[in-house]
Amino acid sequence: MASKFQAPRGTFDVLPEQARGRARVQRVAAEVFARAGYEPIATPAFEDTELFVRGVGRSTDIVVKEMFTFEDKGGRSLTLRPEGTAPICRAYLEHGMQKLAQPVKLFYAGPFFRHERPQAGRYRQFHQIGVEAIGTDSPLADAEVIGLLSDLLAELGVPGVELRLGSLGSPESRRGYLEELKAHLRDNEGDLSQDVRERIEINPLRAFDADDVGTQEVMRTAPTIVESLDGEDAEHFAEVRALLDAAGIAYEIDPTLVRGLDYYTRTIFSFVCEGLGAQSEVGGGGRYDGLIEQLGGPPTPAIGWAAGIERILLALGEEDAREGRDAFVAAATDEQRHRALALAAELRNAGLSAEVDLAGRGLKGQLKHADRIGARRVLILDDDGTAQLRDMDSGEQRPVDPGRALEELGA
Ligand code: HAM
Secondary structure, eight states: OOOOOOOTTTOOOOOOHHHHHHHHHHHHHHHHHHHHHHHEOOOOOOEEEEHHHHHEEEEEHHHHHHEEEEEEEESSSHHHHHHHHHHHHHHHHHTTGGSSSSSEEEEEEEEOOOOOOOOOTBOOOEEEEEEEHHHSOOOHHHHHHHHHHHHHHHTOOOEEEEHHHEEEOOOHHHHHHHHHHHHHHHGGGGOOHHHHHHHHTOOOOGGGGGOOOHHHHHHHOOOOOOTTOOOHHHHHHHHHHHHHHHHHHOOOETTOOOEEEEETTEEEEEEEEETTTSOOEEEEEOOOHHHHTTTTTTTOEEEEEEHHHHHHHHHTTEEEEEEEEEEEEESSSSSHHHHHHHHHHHHHTTOOOOEOSSSSOOOHHHHHHHHHTTTTEEEEEEETEEEEEETTOOOOOEEGGGGGGGHHTTO
């Protein structure tokens, strides 16, 4: 009878054949990060709701619509983490990491939760890998973390990746810019879609994403935030660009780039992969120079990013791959089964991958099974103390001394 239970909407099981591709992404990421001196950190799957309300922003889609929030038995409001930056800043303050040599360079991987409408590349439980460099406003850090994501995607072989770069400036200069933008929209109100017109005061940036021709025409002459950067913000952005140029990292300035979290200041970036369709961003991030102060800490500039593991796997279009086995130890008769098990253990101890039959198959069934699991060679143990080594690619079989099995199999 089919089970009446299914994984909840927007979630999925990671089956063994899919787990391998995921493990590779995490392993390569950990290697790339470790080579640059980033250290692993893990924070809880849930936090005080207020951390995200204050950190991510009260009016963001994430906080308004997408959080899995619940009350615990003590009446505290908790939320399954929708993102990792606010929790890491919380941990940075809680453990006094501002006393360490700065910046503190961290990386993480794990599940995150957002109540979004599920579609390809968008889930309610998804997985991110990410880095944060906390305690520096140097453009060198911007270039370094952007370079890490660029290197990681290249090393994994993700095709067709493009980097979009922007800068939001400081909160003050952004406020000034938004007033300018609103004025431009109001001056051209008659040509805007109703949707955009109604949101001039609430979210004028949204006009840059509009589909209708009238709004697009108005936006062609709209002021952009990148052009309106002044003083130190403009210098900082110029320096980040020069460092990326020097490192040979290609990017496109996207003056309309916006991100769905309120904590960003100055540099923001997004790595997109056109092959992904609607959910085209594999990873992105930026500076959040005011976040730690907003959470009650001292002024502490920082930058980081996160990438979606599912999006990376989709972009790689990876087939669910099974790894082969070095050897299968077959028993020609039941009497040889315990010897087969002992020999397989010996091979494993010597670092080879080896399996034996655990299901009572006859010799023919064992050979078939060895083929199914991708064993490259099968050692067949006979009753008279002899053994045969079969090469599964060529089908060739020759007698070998079972006492020399390890050497024969190249252990
Ligand atoms: P984010 O842009 O919200 O940033 O998410 C980063 C990445 O997570 C996205 O580019 C995407 O690949 C993946 N992602 C987000 N939502 C979903 C979803 N529902 N299903 C599948 N994948 C998803 C942050 O979370 C920031 N904390 C990044 C950051 C770190 N900024 C500074 N430091």
